[in-house]
């Protein structure tokens with residue numbers, strides 16, 4: 001696909017589209033890296049209102065291809081890149097890379113010297129390609145399931 005990727009700020013109307021990308025990315029892409037029970041425990045959004053509140057509470061961005069949401073990411077006030085999810089039908093097109101560039105631009109503007117993230121097994125190679133290193137492997141509990149992920153960081157300046 002040669003359609004251009006554009007990045008825009010997350011808006012109040014983006015909750016449903018981002019929930020769909022979140023659930024589908026986990027169920028269809030991360031399925032190769034976790035058991036079905038782990039995927040089911042992770043791919044849940046019980047409270048859509050809380051989701052919408054969280055997304056709007058921090059700088060966040062939507063990647064679009066021909067006006068259609070294709071991925072999203074964000075940056076919390078303590079320099080955590082909390083979310084990085086790309087639509088399963090649009091993997092490997094550079095969408096996460098474009099989102100990360102936008103997150104990094106914001107971090108630079110805010111004077112952060114470091115961004116950290118908790119990367120899934122699926123996302124770890126992506127973040128490594130983009131200059132992050134693993135600080136530690138950790139186990140997180142989600143709805144009764146234990147999932148491995150990686151605390152990673154990238155330093156600037």
Ligand SMILES: CC(C)(COP(=O)(O)OP(=O)(O)OC[C@H]1O[C@@H](n2cnc3c(N)ncnc32)[C@H](O)[C@@H]1OP(=O)(O)O)[C@@H](O)C(=O)NCCC(=O)NCCS
Nearest residue numbers: 029085086091092093094095096097119120122123125126
């Ligand atoms: C991880 C994820 C966000 C990457 O999105 P993407 O748009 O496909 O990534 P990009 O196309 O920008 O890839 C950037 C680079 O990372 C590499 N990369 C991405 N995923 C990779 C993988 N699973 N294994 C190896 N390399 C990978 C690409 O090859 C590319 O390298 P290159 O530019 O040198 O060729 C996407 O796979 C995803 O949504 N995964 C499921 C949800 C998830 O686990 N999210 C993270 C939660 S912490």
